[in-house]
Amino acid sequence: MTAKHFILDVNVIVDLWLKERSAPTTIKLLARSTDPDIHFWLTAAALSTLDYVARCAFKRRGLPPEAVTQIVPELIEALLSVVKILSNYGFEQQTVYQRAHDFEAAQMAATARSLAGQPACIVTENQTFDTLGEILAKTPEQALNWLQEKSTPPTAIPFIDLAAQQTLIRPLLERNIETVLRHGQYIMGPEIKQLEERLADYVGVKHCITVSDGTKALLIAMMALDIGIGDEVITTPFTFIATGEMIALLGAKPVFVDIDPRTYNIDPNKIEAAITAKTKAIMPVSLYGQCADFDAINKIAANYNLPVIEDGAQSFGATYKGKQSCGLSTIGSTSFFPSKPLGAYGDGGALFTNDDHLAKVMSEIRLHGQDRRYHHPRIGINGRMDTLQAAILLAKLSLFPQEVAARAEIGANYTRLINQANTNITIVTPYIEAHNTSVYAQYTLQTKNRNALQEKLTKAGIPTAVHYPVPLNKQPALKTNEFALAISESLSEKVISLPMHPYLKNTEQIHIVHAILSSINLSSE
Amino acid sequence: MIIDATYEQGAIKLPAGLTFRHDYFKVKIEVPEQALVNAIEQALPIATVPAQNTQTTDLQQRMDAILAPYQAQLGKGQSYTPQEYKAMWHQHLEVKHLDR
Numbered sequence: 001m002t003a004k005h006f007i008l009d010v011n012v013i014v015d016l017w018l019k020e021r022s023a024p025t026t027i028k029l030l031a032r033s034t035d036p037d038i039h040f041w042l043t044a045a046a047l048s049t050l051d052y053v054a055r056c057a058f059k060r061r062g063l064p065p066e067a068v069t070q071i072v073p074e075l076i077e078a079l080l081s082v083v084k085i086l087s088n089y090g091f092e093q094q095t096v097y098q099r100a101h102d103f104e105a106a107q108m109a110a111t112a113r114s115l116a117g118q119p120a121c122i123v124t125e126n127q128t129f130d131t132l133g134e135i136l137a138k139t140p141e142q143a144l145n146w147l148q149e150k151s152t153p154p155t156a157i158p159f160i161d162l163a164a165q166q167t168l169i170r171p172l173l174e175r176n177i178e179t180v181l182r183h184g185q186y187i188m189g190p191e192i193k194q195l196e197e198r199l200a201d202y203v204g205v206k207h208c209i210t211v212s213d214g215t216k217a218l219l220i221a222m223m224a225l226d227i228g229i230g231d232e233v234i235t236t237p238f239t240f241i242a243t244g245e246m247i248a249l250l251g252a253k254p255v256f257v258d259i260d261p262r263t264y265n266i267d268p269n270k271i272e273a274a275i276t277a278k279t280k281a282i283m284p285v286s287l288y289g290q291c292a293d294f295d296a297i298n299k300i301a302a303n304y305n306l307p308v309i310e311d312g313a314q315s316f317g318a319t320y321k322g323k324q325s326c327g328l329s330t331i332g333s334t335s336f337f338p339s340k341p342l343g344a345y346g347d348g349g350a351l352f353t354n355d356d357h358l359a360k361v362m363s364e365i366r367l368h369g370q371d372r373r374y375h376h377p378r379i380g381i382n383g384r385m386d387t388l389q390a391a392i393l394l395a396k397l398s399l400f401p402q403e404v405a406a407r408a409e410i411g412a413n414y415t416r417l418i419n420q421a422n423t424n425i426t427i428v429t430p431y432i433e434a435h436n437t438s439v440y441a442q443y444t445l446q447t448k449n450r451n452a453l454q455e456k457l458t459k460a461g462i463p464t465a466v467h468y469p470v471p472l473n474k475q476p477a478l479k480t481n482e483f484a485l486a487i488s489e490s491l492s493e494k495v496i497s498l499p500m501h502p503y504l505k506n507t508e509q510i511h512i513v514h515a516i517l518s519s520i521n522l523s524s525e
Numbered sequence: 526m527i528i529d530a531t532y533e534q535g536a537i538k539l540p541a542g543l544t545f546r547h548d549y550f551k552v553k554i555e556v557p558e559q560a561l562v563n564a565i566e567q568a569l570p571i572a573t574v575p576a577q578n579t580q581t582t583d584l585q586q587r588m589d590a591i592l593a594p595y596q597a598q599l600g601k602g603q604s605y606t607p608q609e610y611k612a613m614w615h616q617h618l619e620v621k622h623l624d625r
Contacts, residue, residue, distance in 0.1 A: 075592075
């Protein structure tokens with residue numbers, strides 16, 4: 001079902017505590033707080049009103065003042081275990097005041113704007129509640145009925161749903177952003193170090209260096225390894241342009257090695273043949289959220305004394321033989337682009353290593369090659385992560401482990417739903433190696449009739465994407481006929497990605513799979 | 526997992542036979558008070574907290590426990606109307622801001 005939000009008015013809460021009028025209904029309503037799609041809120045501006053009115057009401061019921069002083073804070077604390085606080089923002093108070101006929105109520109209504117258009121209502125006993133015409137006002141009884149209404153089948157499914165996640169951590173996001181606004185250290189503020197420590201611990205490596213974006217992460221990693229003009233870097237053509245682009249930007253040559261058709265990752269069996277005297281590094285990409293075969297790749301690299309950079313832009317959170325992506329090779333690199341499994345609200349990236357020297361060098365490169373203020377022993381770039389993005393990522397990290405688990409479950413559910421009905425095998429579902437866990441940055445299928453499927457899904461309100469329609473060896477900027485890349489070239493014409501995020505519902509998945517299967521049946525008629 | 530380890534001249538010695546999934550990770554160690562010459566400053570808390578846990582709280586039980594001594598006074602009077610609740614608050618505001 002779609003998320004529903006309930007903003008509680010003071011009268012409903014005090015009735016609950018006094019065990020009067022709508023109290024039994026309100027307790028039934030609040031009992032649903034264990035449902036991850038049901039959210040209860042109290043507005044910041046209403047908190048002082050609640051505190052005073054509750055005290056007043058209890059006293060009028062004959063409770064001694066000292067008892068009231070004790071129980072009201074306890075009741076508020078208990079309430080806040082199931083109810084989150086929505087902020088009243090200063091910037092909109094003047095316009096709310098101008099439009100309101102009841103400013104207190106209107107302030108409450110205006111907070112719903114932060115719920116980004118998700119279904120919401122004010123729960124109140126006040127029949128004339130000033131909603132500003134922006135939100136429904138319902139009695140507890142009506143709210144309970146609304147909550148129990150069956151959701152209509154989804155009409156439009158987002159490819160990625162960032163709003164669902166934002167709702168869960170909004171107070172934490174607001175706190176972390178406000179903390180940065182208050183201390184004002186927008187560049188290399190304290191959140192950067194906190195994030196780096198948390199990320200290094202998560203990956204299980206000694207060093208994390210946050211950077212401005214995933215592309216710069218690759219650039220910095222290669223700069224730290226002194227890769228430059230005339231050098232060769234072995235990589236996959238079946239990836240986003242950034243991987244090959246950064247190699248070329250440094251004047252080096254991307255040497256493309258074809259992929260394993262099951263995992264879409266570089267085929268280790270083909271790497272050795274591509275190694276020359278000019279090879280300076282191997283840069284596998286852990287595509288779609290599944291790690292490449294690092295034992296095999298690292299073994300080849302060790303034989304030739306080559307460093308390995310994992311482009312883990314899509315795989316942060318995935319594991320390979322129990323170890324975390326980005327902690328599997330000389331350097332791990334990732335991206336925090338908003339749609340990634342761990343995404344910022346803008347660009348961001350990070351580098352990971354156990355090598356003290358490389359960590360120092362990469363750290364300096366991201367700061368204009370600076371080792372101390374205005375002293376630059378090497379050429380670097382402006383590659384720092386913004387403090388604000390670090391603050392946002394710290395908030396998002398609190399949800400990340402459960403989101404990783406949800407992604408794995410949703411990916412497996414897609415595969416099960418498709419395969420149990422897809423008896424003609426015209427659709428190929430993702431193959432995940434037994435030793436891997438995938439974060440399904442993309443849930444990507446293969447089909448020979450991609451355009452037809454895409455068109456039909458679009459008509460059914462289901463967005464899709466193609467990752468990636470042109471392999472890097474066919475991109476005008478990197479065009480080459482030097483390598484045999486038949487698998488990459490063939491798969492680039494067949495892959496199609498479905499909506500994928502950790503809050504995708506089973507009902508939505510069934511709807512999507514039904515649309516896919518209908519499309520296949522139509523195509524085969 | 527809690528294991529016995531030994532500190533000796535800057536190094537922590539772990540028992541033999543343990544293998545670890547990661548090459549680098551942080552551990553917490555318990556240092557006997559009597560072995561310390563000086564205490565480490567309390568580390569600053571990291572600016573993150575887990576998302577609010579709505580799964581475990583049984584609100585009704587908590588409320589009942591808080592209100593248990595006052596059952597006789599609750600749920601038996603005439604309910605306040607929303608207007609009466611508003612009046613309580615507005616009266617408070619008047620006393621606070623106008624009757625000074």
